[in-house]
Amino acid sequence: MRSKLFTLTLLIGTAAAGLGSAFAGQVPGPASAPDIPVSHRDRVYAAEQFSNTVSVTDPADNKLLGVIRLGDPQPGNLAPLYRGQVLVHGMGFSPDHKTLAVVSIGTNSVTFIDTATNAIKHVTYLGRAPHEAFFTLDGKEVWVTVRGEDYIAVLDGHTFAEKTRIKVPGGPGMQIFSPDNKYGYVCSSFNPETVVISVADHKIVGHVKQESPFCPDLAATPDGKQVWFTLKDVGRTQVFDAKPPFKLIKTLDTGPITNHVNIVRNANGMFAYVTVGGLNQIKVFRTDTFEQVATIPVGKLPHGLWPAGDGTRVYVGLENADALAAIDTLTNTVIATIPIGQAPQALTYVPNAVPEGDGMQNLQPLGVAGQAAQLTLASVSAAASAEAKPTSVTLFDQGLTQVLQAAVTGLEPKQPYVLALASQPDGGGALQPLAAFMTNPAGSAIVNAVGPIRQLAESGQDVPSRYLVVASGTAAKIGKLVQVQTK
Known part of the structure; x- marks a missing residue:
């Protein structure tokens, strides 16, 4: 009986090994x-x-x-x-x-x-x-x-x-x-x-x-x-x-x-x-x-x-x-x-x-390759979907300047927009364009800019802090504000 049990166990083990090798x-x-x-x-x-x-x-x-x-x-x-x-x-x-x-x-x-x-x-x-x-x-x-x-x-x-x-x-x-x-x-x-x-x-x-x-x-x-x-x-x-x-x-x-x-x-x-x-x-x-x-x-x-x-x-x-x-x-x-x-x-x-x-x-x-700052932009619309993911922004430190990359989502497809700096936390005041872009058919885009952006966004500088926003339109004709910096 013991021998049969051993044989059965061996067969089961062999089958399991065969199943594993199939993957x-x-x-x-x-x-x-x-x-x-x-x-x-x-x-x-x-x-x-x-x-x-x-x-x-x-x-x-x-x-x-x-x-x-x-x-x-x-x-x-x-x-x-x-x-x-x-x-x-x-x-x-x-x-x-x-x-x-x-x-x-x-x-x-x-x-x-x-x-x-x-x-x-x-x-x-x-x-x-x-x-x-x-x-x-x-x-x-x-x-x-x-x-x-x-x-x-x-x-x-x-x-x-x-x-x-x-x-x-x-x-x-x-x-x-x-x-x-x-x-x-x-x-x-x-x-x-x-x-x-x-x-x-x-x-x-x-x-x-x-x-x-x-x-x-x-x-x-x-x-x-x-x-x-x-x-x-x-x-x-x-x-x-x-x-x-x-x-x-x-x-x-x-x-x-x-x-x-x-x-x-x-x-x-x-x-x-x-x-x-x-x-x-x-x-x-x-x-x-x-x-x-x-x-x-x-x-x-x-x-x-x-x-x-x-x-x-x-x-x-x-x-x-x-x-x-x-x-x-x-x-x-x-x-x-x-x-x-x-x-x-x-x-x-x-x-x-x-x-x-x-x-x-x-x-x-x-070293410096690991230095970056993270920001987030969210929709200004009260009707925005609760499931919508906010736009993520990373400032990759390059010494005195940063490379900005924004993964923009939740916008209208195939429409022009502008990533800009605002002088007020709610996006109010005059906007300074950083990059103009066109969304893809899914209403998203990867947007890049280069400059001393982190310094502008920090308090305690000689100039007032700035805040990242997204607005509709073009750099020559900026339209309605659609996303503002939340953190």
Whole structure:
């Protein structure tokens, strides 16, 4: 009897192990790849746009180890002989986990970094405003979306030199590959069309209509069945079949400033995690039924995200909080918030990035890259929805000046507005325009300005304090006040 019980227990254990292995394999690899448990050898990297740094975090204890400084903040990067990078933004990594590829939009470059030593191995300069870079899954090529033009720059995966170009619809935003490395999927930020490209011969073999022109990000499921892409201007996420004829499967309303998407496989199944910047949330959907199963409050303006090597966590950069949030994917709760550099954009989790040693070489302290102030604007209308999220504003310290970034939400779609300074707390008096902008179809916008704004907003100066507001109209003809600073 004891022998039979042991046999039954063994069979149950084997079945459970088989069930667990069905969920193995995380992006960008195939489902057949083994999971890699979280350890001190892993690293989380974030590309930080205003401090021009790459932060390096140990996920085993959620500790920032330091930053790789690729460039200087303003005004140092305005000098005519400046040699560093500007607007550090996109990020990818090699299939052997030894090389990080970091895109800097302002200097048209891809910086290749050794993950074990944090040393810069090479810098490749490309066409206007590249956005994202990723290695093919065999490591032979690096594809870079040159968003300011109309092509994919294909670099040699070993020398990092540009070897050819693939012409695509103008404004390619992001590329990712099928887990069998057969297809490259490239969405557009300027045209309502995603194209599918054969990796073997660089030929376009499929077209998918985007509901809007502005796609910043996409992800392919490890089982090779689906591709998810986000539409930032209309606040939606779409899903299409990863195989011919690449038909559209589903469109989801996800919310204002929908930004990045990534795929997680764990013991509960396979899920798509979508960052929704205008709501300061991540929304989680099943990939089989498309049911939304969780809403996770994470902090101001979530942007890039990536799962751990075993799918037990997702890390997300908080663009207007200068922070990294760690999420337990089995409970969908935030388990840690880590301070990092200014305005994190793309993010990657690289398992076994440091196979030996402490991986602290060539890292610098966070320093000025961690200095920022937070403000909030709310609607002046008594009829404003109780569910409406306030506009979040961050002042990223650059020495004597700050870069202001506002994640404006809750306005009328496709209308002109002005971000301005007022002399009175209620927005009264003459307004001094800082930036004019047009809202997207979801009634939101990301608005930037540069100046000594924090000093103007502080009391005790030689000039009266100023207060941030949003008004309708243009800088030449300012209209009705719609949002005022609350804190």
